[in-house]
Amino acid sequence: MAVTLEINNQIYSRWTEVRVTRSLKRACAAFEIATPGEIDPPILPFASCTLAADGEPVIAGYVDVVRIEVSARETRTRVVGRSKTADLIDCMLVPFQTNQFSGSALDAIARAVAAPFGVVVVVGPGVVVGDPFADATFEWSEPAFRFLNRLAKQRGVLLTDDENGNLVLATLGTANAPAALATGPGGNVFQAHGELAGQQRYSQYVIRSQQGLVHTKNGQVATQIEGQAADGGVPRYRPWGGIAESALGTEEAQTRAGWEQAHRLGGSIRATLSVPEWRAGAGANGGQLWRINQLVECTVPRLGLADTLLIGAVDFHEDGEGGRRTELTCAPPSAFTPKPQPGKAAGTTWAGIHHQHGGHR
Numbered sequence: 001m002a003v004t005l006e007i008n009n010q011i012y013s014r015w016t017e018v019r020v021t022r023s024l025k026r027a028c029a030a031f032e033i034a035t036p037g038e039i040d041p042p043i044l045p046f047a048s049c050t051l052a053a054d055g056e057p058v059i060a061g062y063v064d065v066v067r068i069e070v071s072a073r074e075t076r077t078r079v080v081g082r083s084k085t086a087d088l089i090d091c092m093l094v095p096f097q098t099n100q101f102s103g104s105a106l107d108a109i110a111r112a113v114a115a116p117f118g119v120v121v122v123v124g125p126g127v128v129v130g131d132p133f134a135d136a137t138f139e140w141s142e143p144a145f146r147f148l149n150r151l152a153k154q155r156g157v158l159l160t161d162d163e164n165g166n167l168v169l170a171t172l173g174t175a176n177a178p179a180a181l182a183t184g185p186g187g188n189v190f191q192a193h194g195e196l197a198g199q200q201r202y203s204q205y206v207i208r209s210q211q212g213l214v215h216t217k218n219g220q221v222a223t224q225i226e227g228q229a230a231d232g233g234v235p236r237y238r239p240w241g242g243i244a245e246s247a248l249g250t251e252e253a254q255t256r257a258g259w260e261q262a263h264r265l266g267g268s269i270r271a272t273l274s275v276p277e278w279r280a281g282a283g284a285n286g287g288q289l290w291r292i293n294q295l296v297e298c299t300v301p302r303l304g305l306a307d308t309l310l311i312g313a314v315d316f317h318e319d320g321e322g323g324r325r326t327e328l329t330c331a332p333p334s335a336f337t338p339k340p341q342p343g344k345a346a347g348t349t350w351a352g353i354h355h356q357h358g359g360h361r
Contacts, residue, residue: 003318005033005079006050007043007063016320020051020058023313023329024292024336027145027159027167029059029083038068039077049081053278056289058316059083060165084165087117088145093138101136105129106155107169109136113144114167122162124170130155156338160293172333173293173310178281180297181273181328187299190325191274194303200264202240205229207257209244227253229261252340259340266334271298271305273328278316290314290326298330310336 005012017034031051047063065080093113101109106129110121123129133154138147145159148167152159158170183189209225225248244256281287294311309330318324 002054003033004052004055005043006052007047010041012039012043015318018316018318020316021313022059022161022292024158024160024310025312027149027161028085028089029061029161029163030081031059032078032080034076034078037075037077039066039079042066043077043079051081053289053316057163058289059163061086083161084117084119085145085161085167088114088119088148088167089143091117091144092141093144093147094140101138102134103132104136105132106151106157109133109151110148110167110169113148117144120164120166122166122168124168126171126174127157127169128155129157129169153338156340158293158336158338170293172337173295175294177290177294177296177311178288180299181275181330182297182299183302184299188275188280189273189300190276192300192303192305193272194300194305195270195272197268197270198234201231201234201268202238202261202264203231203234203236204239205231205257205260206239206241207244207248207253207260208241209248209253225250225253227255227257229254229257231261231265233265255340259337262334263337263339266332266336269335270329270331271300271303271309273298273300273330275326275328277324278326290316290328293336295333296328296330307332309333312336 002013003015003018005015014035015033016036018031019033020029020031022029033051043063043066045063045066049061049063050057051059059081061081061083063079063081064086065078067078067080069076069078101112104112107121107123114121133151136151149159152169156171158172160168160170162168179188181187181189183192205228207227227248227250240260242260244253248256275290278289279287280290290311292311292314295308296311298309299306310333311328312331312335313329315327315329317327
């Protein structure tokens with residue numbers, strides 16, 4: 001597999017180290033590549049670039065850093081860059097004459113915000129952008145991505161990037177990865193790390209929301225709405241409480257508390273699985289590149305793992321020591337679900353995960 005960096009129609013390909021990282025939670029892929037000696041013609045920061053594997057784009061973006069490392073034995077040049085969406089993360093919304101996009105839907109707002117940065121917005125399959133926002137106001141010093149992500153959460157939408165540097169409005173992935181992940185005879189996983197963490201899990205979750213006067217079932221009047229959820233896998237008293245971002249009804253508060261419990265439970269379970277090469281399955285060029293936001297069947301008996309997980313991060317590596325390999329960070333899908341918006345019912349599909357991972361093993 002040839003890894004190339006194209007800048008101004010110049011192809012650079014003599015790399016001894018390559019690392020590419022893409023995460024569902026960061027919305028901005030990054031790369032770092034290195035080569036002995038100096039690069040000619042030289043590469044400079046801000047250069048528009050495309051990193052490709054066998055001609056297939058992996059990242060389209062810009063060079064951030066060029067680092068020259070000099071020692072008694074050798075000179076080495078490193079080039080660090082990120083996806084085009086980096087400017088949305090770094091930069092503020094100062095060019096806009098108004099700080100309101102009220103009356104516009106999520107995709108329209110995203111396109112208006114991304115356009116000055118040269119970033120294309122793609123609405124992924126199955127995404128429902130929802131009704132126009134009655135109030136979509138940003139602070140003058142607020143980064144563009146933070147503003148868009150705040151709105152996206154209200155619509156239950158994930159923001160990520162793709163190989164062409166586009167900002168993608170996505171839902172939780174339902175497509176299967178091109179291959180399963182497994183250890184043992186015939187398996188493709190040569191190294192695995194499993195983690196069960198407890199510091200972000202709580203025995204009880206309470207969400208409170210201020211409302212106007214609400215008549216309860218017994219005829220009383222309440223001004224404070226409360227929703228609760230429990231995590232039976234936490235063996236000691238560890239309460240957690242939060243205030244809802246907007247006014248919620250009783251059912252919505254219950255949904256929000258249930259999401260908090262499921263989201264934290266999902267985030268506490270993580271497997272990092274390493275496989276050879278950058279591609280999975282069979283076919284042209286050895287198969288498809290591994291991608292985030294795909295479901296993958298993971299079977300690692302020594303970790304007690306036999307689940308369908310979501311690929312949350314992909315790290316492509318290549319160097320002289322380990323060759324070419326991919327690290328896939330996987331977790332239950334609930335680790336990536338956006339907060340439910342008022343009026344949307346929460347899913348109940350995490351009971352099985354809770355049963356498998358929630359108690360003492």
